[in-house]
Amino acid sequence: xxxxxxxxxxxxxxxxxxxxxxxxxxxxxxxxxxxxxxxxxxxxxxxxxxxxxxxxxxxxxxxxxxxxxxxxxxxxxxxxxxxxxxxxxxxxxxxxxxxxxxxxxxxxxxxxxxxxxxxxxxxxxxxxxxxxxxxxxxxxxxxxxxxxxxxxxxxxxxxxxxxxxxxxxxxxxxxxxxxxxxxxxxxxxxxxxxxxxxxxxxxxxxxxxxxxxxxxxxxxxxxxxxxxxxxxxxxxxxxxxxxxxxxxxxxxxxxxxxxxxxxxxxxxxxxxxxxxxxxxxxxxxxxxxxxxxxxxxxxxxxxxxxxxxxxxxxxxxxxxxxxxxxxxxxxxxxxxxxxxxxxxxxxxxxxxxxxxxxxxxxxxxxxxxxxxxxxxxxxxxxxxxxxx
Amino acid sequence: xxxxxxxxxxxxxxxxxxxxxxxxxxxxxxxxxxxxxxxxxxxxxxxxxxxxxxxxxxxxxxxxxxxxxxxxxxxxxxxxxxxxxxxxxxxxxxxxxxxxxxxxxxxxxxxxxxxxxxxxxxxxxxxxxxxxxxxxxxxxxxx
Numbered sequence: 001x002x003x004x005x006x007x008x009x010x011x012x013x014x015x016x017x018x019x020x021x022x023x024x025x026x027x028x029x030x031x032x033x034x035x036x037x038x039x040x041x042x043x044x045x046x047x048x049x050x051x052x053x054x055x056x057x058x059x060x061x062x063x064x065x066x067x068x069x070x071x072x073x074x075x076x077x078x079x080x081x082x083x084x085x086x087x088x089x090x091x092x093x094x095x096x097x098x099x100x101x102x103x104x105x106x107x108x109x110x111x112x113x114x115x116x117x118x119x120x121x122x123x124x125x126x127x128x129x130x131x132x133x134x135x136x137x138x139x140x141x142x143x144x145x146x147x148x149x150x151x152x153x154x155x156x157x158x159x160x161x162x163x164x165x166x167x168x169x170x171x172x173x174x175x176x177x178x179x180x181x182x183x184x185x186x187x188x189x190x191x192x193x194x195x196x197x198x199x200x201x202x203x204x205x206x207x208x209x210x211x212x213x214x215x216x217x218x219x220x221x222x223x224x225x226x227x228x229x230x231x232x233x234x235x236x237x238x239x240x241x242x243x244x245x246x247x248x249x250x251x252x253x254x255x256x257x258x259x260x261x262x263x264x265x266x267x268x269x270x271x272x273x274x275x276x277x278x279x280x281x282x283x284x285x286x287x288x289x290x291x292x293x294x295x296x297x298x299x300x301x302x303x304x305x306x307x308x309x310x311x312x313x314x315x316x317x318x319x320x321x322x323x324x325x326x327x328x329x330x331x332x333x334x335x336x337x338x339x340x341x342x343x344x345x346x347x348x349x350x351x352x353x354x355x356x357x358x359x360x361x362x363x364x365x366x367x368x369x370x371x372x373x374x375x376x377x378x379x380x381x382x383x384x385x386x387x388x
Numbered sequence: 389x390x391x392x393x394x395x396x397x398x399x400x401x402x403x404x405x406x407x408x409x410x411x412x413x414x415x416x417x418x419x420x421x422x423x424x425x426x427x428x429x430x431x432x433x434x435x436x437x438x439x440x441x442x443x444x445x446x447x448x449x450x451x452x453x454x455x456x457x458x459x460x461x462x463x464x465x466x467x468x469x470x471x472x473x474x475x476x477x478x479x480x481x482x483x484x485x486x487x488x489x490x491x492x493x494x495x496x497x498x499x500x501x502x503x504x505x506x507x508x509x510x511x512x513x514x515x516x517x518x519x520x521x522x523x524x525x526x527x528x529x530x531x
Contacts, residue, residue, distance in 0.1 A: 135404075136525065143466040150465060252438060
């Protein structure tokens, strides 16, 4: 059985308050991927639509979106794993192509978060956790990640300053990414300036500046079997390793609070499958829904030893010129985090990096890239290793 | 025709409950009595908190209740400055995870303990609590 290649990628601009419907939003990422792949819609055998459904009034959006994109009568499937929905969809698409069921599959991720208020959105996000035993206490995503931050600080001496450095890096690249929702500079001084919004506590110890930006957006990744990928595409990017893991939904079921067990497990699977290790990775996209999440990803993926993530960011090793560049598109923190579209957008960034087409964001000559995408508070974890 | 009785006791759990019906509904009665309870599998002996009705280890459903007694150690905590819809009146409040050894308990820190006094590793006990809106939950207090 041959390899599976990525032949086209696309994403909409990530924005606040997208002026259109979910199908129109999905169209934007899809159109860009079709044009990037230089193929026709009829070349696609099947589609997988990925989102977190509670943000939209539309029930079962897959059929609605497939029709709008011209992907009928081909089969379409709906995959959901909260914030990692489109990475989970990539694993399903990979399996379908590997099994020989379909040759060319499009993964369309989308989320229109702006149809509901920020507090409603937080409440829905909180219900991605244990609604019977935890949500009645008033939980929210920032507070869960804040508990990881608190535990990381207590065990390793990580500081708020260390976390702020991650936000400053994200903003460095968000400013040069025309698809990003947050394109302003963030400085270390803002985190200690009581006048700055960045320093305002959300869920202690995390501040506004530690949290990603909600956004509306769509993404699309088109995969093909080796034969078709070579025939259709000049520079296919190959899926070398693909790992996925799950964890106890309730914090009470978790042994580790200074890292995400799903990152470690999915990473192990992906590295083993690819026959590669952390030192082989030239460029990475990690799930920085909060600054602490990027810090833990450094350690859980083996870029740094446990507790030494702070040294990696302090020495700027995860900047574009460093030894392991991470989130050189602004990450979720600045590019934005439209749940169902996020994984596909991360994959797009790495594909463009490996092709050498990332322009001002281009890392020097990368051969192997890694995508780390988390659903919920480490409820689902996906790690994908790509190579040119 | 007589209306069928619905056992929806679980809707009393927490400031806002998202679950009304569960086979663990007795948990609410125990809270009313002032006790925080977990379940133990009679077949394999595994202890569960939060309580489960079914054992995923031996696939049996023979559970008995045990009381979460004594003190555990604070693993982590966070004070919320913003809350979800329905929780605004509780703000600010602190959620926490307490480790009892073979199980852990997720809940809220009692209002009487200031955030500044909390330290990872400190001892806390789980105590049933009635909220201002007459709902029930449990909070962590100093032993």
